[in-house]
Amino acid sequence: MALVLTEEQSMLRDSARGLISDKAPVSHLRSLRDSKDATGFSRELWKAFAEMGFSGLLVPENFGGSGLGAVEAGVVMEEIGRTLMPSPFLSTAVLAASALTRGGSDAQKAAHLPKISDGSLLAALAIDEGAKHRPLQTKLKAVRSGNGFKLNGAKAFVVDGHTADLLIVAARTAGSAGERNGLTLFLVDPKAKGLAVERTAMVDSHNAARIEFDNVEVNADGVLGEVDQGGALLEGVLNIGRGAVASEMVGLSEEVFGRTVTYLKERKQFGKLIGEFQALQHRAAELYIDIEITRAAVLKALQTLDGDFANASAAVAVAKARAGTTATRAVQEGVQMHGGMGMTDQFDIGFFMKRARVCQELFGDSNYHADQLARMKSY
Amino acid sequence: MSDPDQFRRETRAWLEANCPPGMRKPMTSEGDTYWGGRNAKFSSEPQRVWFERMRDKGWTVPDWPKEYGGGGLDRAEHKVLREEMAAMGARSPLSSFGIWMLGPALLKYGNEAQKKEHLPDIAAGLIRWCQGYSEPNAGSDLASLQTRAESDGDDFVITGQKIWTSYANYADWIFCLVRTDGAAKKHDGISFILFDMTSKGVTTKPILLISGYSPFCETFFDGVRVPKSHVVGTVNRGWDVAKYLLQHERAMISGMGERGVGRPLGQVAADSVGSDEQGRLEDPMLRGQISTFEIDEAALSAAAERAVDLAKAGQSHPAFSSAMKYYGTELNKRRHEILMSAGGVDALEWESERSKGGARPRAWLRTKANSIEGGTSEVMLGIVAKRILDLPGA
DSSP states (O other): OOSSOOHHHHHHHHHHHHHHHHHOOHHHHHHHHHTTOSSSSOHHHHHHHHHTTOTTTTSOGGGTSOOOOHHHHHHHHHHHHHHTOOOTIIIIIIIIHHHHHHHOOHHHHHHHHHHHHHTOOOEEEEOOOSSSOOGGGOOOEEEEETTEEEEEEEEEEEETTTTOSEEEEEEESSSOTTOSTTEEEEEEOTTSTTEEEEEEEOTTSOEEEEEEEEEEEEEGGGEESOTTBHHHHHHHHHHHHHHHHHHHHHHHHHHHHHHHHHHHTTOEETTEEGGGOHHHHHHHHHHHHHHHHHHHHHHHHHHHHHHOGGGOHHHHHHHHHHHHHHHHHHHHHHHHHHGGGGGSTTSTHHHHHHHHHHHHHTTOOHHHHHHHHHHHTTO | OOOHHHHHHHHHHHHHHHSOGGGGSOOOSGGGSOOOSTTOOOSSHHHHHHHHHHHHHTTTSTTSOGGGTOOOOOHHHHHHHHHHHHHHTOOOSOOOHIIIIIHHHHHHHOOHHHHHHHHHHHHTTOOOEEEEOOBTTBSSSGGGOOOEEEEETTEEEEEEEEEEEETTTTOSEEEEEEESOSSSOTTTSEEEEEEETTSTTEEEEEEOOTTSOOOEEEEEEEEEEEEGGGEESSTTBHHHHHHHHHHHHHHHHHTHHHHTOOSOHHHHHHHHHOBOTTSOBSOHHHHHHHHHHHHHHHHHHHHHHHHHHHHHTTOOOTTHHHHHHHHHHHHHHHHHHHHHHHHGGGGGOOSOTTTTTTHHHHHHHHHTTTTTTTSOHHHHHHHIIIIISOOTTO
C-alpha cells in the first residue's frame, strides 16, 4: 500500500478540517478554559461530529457506523491537533468504539455501539493508576462476588472521565502487578454505587478525571472479552489510541511549525527579518525534516494497524515515540522563536506547548516506547 | 502494470532460483562490491554469476527503458523487486555512479546518440564512471568552479583541477562540470561534459584519508581535448544538469545507512557489553541510545518509502532529497558512533586479523564524510530553508 492518503482519506481530511477550523479554532479552547466550562468541550460540536459521521467512524456498519480504520481515525485526530479542539472523539469514537468492537459480545455491541455512532453515548477508558503509563502494573482489584465482581482501587488520567456515560476499566482479576495474565476489562456504569469521579483540571485545559472504586459491583455481563485474558485486547486498543495520539501530535507539530515559519517571515530585528538569520533557518529546516519523517512513521503505523493488526506494536512504538519527541521540539522551538510573545497567554503558542506535554504522557511517552521497542527486539 | 501479486510471485521465484547463496549475506568488505568497468575483476564466482544473471534480465537498472539495457519496470514493479531483494538479503549486483547519478541525468538531458552510446554500457557494467564536480576552491560553493573549457574548432580544451573525485583512479570515463563562459554569472557559464579518463592530459592522485583508505582523488586536466558533441544538454546550461544529478546523488547518499544494514545493533552490542537475566543490555544508557536510533531509522525508512510514493502521486517537492540526505547521513554517523561505543576497546584495533584490518573504526571514520560529500549538512539545511520553507534571504 502506498504511504500516502487515498482520495477518500483526503476527502475525509478536508471535511474534518472544514468543520474543525470553522467551528473550533484555538479560540474555542481558550473560551472554554476562560469560562471554566463544566463540560470542557462543546456538546453541540459533538452533535455536529456525529452528524458528519465522525463519531461512528470506527463503528462497524451493522451497528450504524462507517466501519473505517486507524488511518481514518488518524486523519481526524490530526485535524483536531491543528486547533487543539477538546472533543470526546479520542475517548469515545476511537478508544471505546475499538474496545467494544474488538472485545464486546453481540449484546454489548448492540447496546453501546449504535449510541456511540449517533453521538448519544460518551465513554472513557480507565487504565493508568500511577504517575506513568504502565498498563501491566494495573493493581485495581476485581474480586468475584455473587454473580459478578467487586472493584476496588483508583484510576487516574481518565480522558473525558468526568462526562462519561460508560467506563471501560482495566482491572486485575489474577496474578500480580507487572504480569500480562490476569487482566480483565470491565464495562462500568459511572453512576454505580461506590464510584467517585473527580474532574482533574489539566495543564492543557483538556478533560481528564481521577476515579475511585470502593466495592463497586459489576455484573458478569459487564466483562468485556474474557476474564484474565484482557491483556491482549487492552494492548490492541491502546495501540489504536497511540496511533491516534501520534496523529494528533503530527497535526499539532505542523500547525505550530507553520505559525512559527510565518513569524520568521514577519518579525524584524537588527533591520532584518529574523528568518534571514542562518541560526534560525537551520533550526527551522531541521524541524521541518523532523516533522516530515515523523509524519511518514505515523502513517506507516496507522496502515499497519489496519493491515496487520497483530504485528503493529513495533510500528506503533516508533510512531508514538517519534511523534512525542517531534512535538516537544516543535513547541519548544515555537515558543523560543516567538521570543517574549511566545511566553504570553494572549498568544496561542503556549496552548500547543501544554497540549504536547499531555500527549507525550498519554499511553506512554517517548522513553516508554523506546524501552518497549528494545524489549520487542530482545535487547 | 501487470498483476502486482503475480509479479511479486514471479520475481520471488526468479530471485530464489538465481541468486547464489553467497550473494544473500551482508557485505563485509570493499571486495564484496562489484563496480564494473574496463579493468573490473570479480572477487568470487558467485559474484560473477549473480551479476551476469541480473544484467541479462536488465535488473542492474530495473527501471531504465529496455532499449538502453534496463529492465523496463514501472515504479510499482521496481518497488516490488527492491522489497523482494531486501527480504532475501540479496546484494546489489552492480554498484555504479553511472547508475545512481549519470544515468538519470542522461535519461533526462542527453540526446539520443549520447543515450545509445553510454546507457547500455552502464547497464552492462562495461564502463565505470566518476564525477568531476568539486574543486579546491569550489566545495559547498560549487558554482564558483574554475576548470576552464576553451573552444577550439569542434573541441573544447579543458584545463584545471578537480578534488574529491571518488575512485577517479579506477574510472574509465568522467562526467564533469567545466566553465565554458568565464564572463557570465557564475551559474550561467557552466557546461556538463563527458570524456574518457585515458585522454591525453588527465592524471589522478589518490588522497589518503583519516580512515587509512583512499577512495577519493585529486584529478588534473592539462589541455584535455574533448569533442563538443560530448556536452550533455545545452552549452552554458550545465548547472541545470548538475542540480538534477545532485538530487540523485543525495538520494543515493541518504540511502547509504540502509544499505549498510547487517546484524541488528542490539545484538552487536550484546556481544561486547553483555545482557542481564531478562535479556536487556547491561549498559542501560547504550540500550536507550540504540533503541532511539532504531526508532529514527525506522521512521526514516518510512519517509523514504513515502517519498517514492509521493513522487509517484506527483506530490513531492523537488528539494526533498536534500532533507533526506541531511537526515540519512546524520543518522548513519549516529549508527557508527553507537557501533564504536558498543565495541569499546575491541573497536579500536586498526590492523589485526581479529578486527578484519580495523574494519569497524575505518567504517566509522568513513561515515564522517557522509555529511560533507554531495553537499554538506549545512548546505542541505540551507536548501530546505530556501526552497521548501521559502525563508527570506537564504
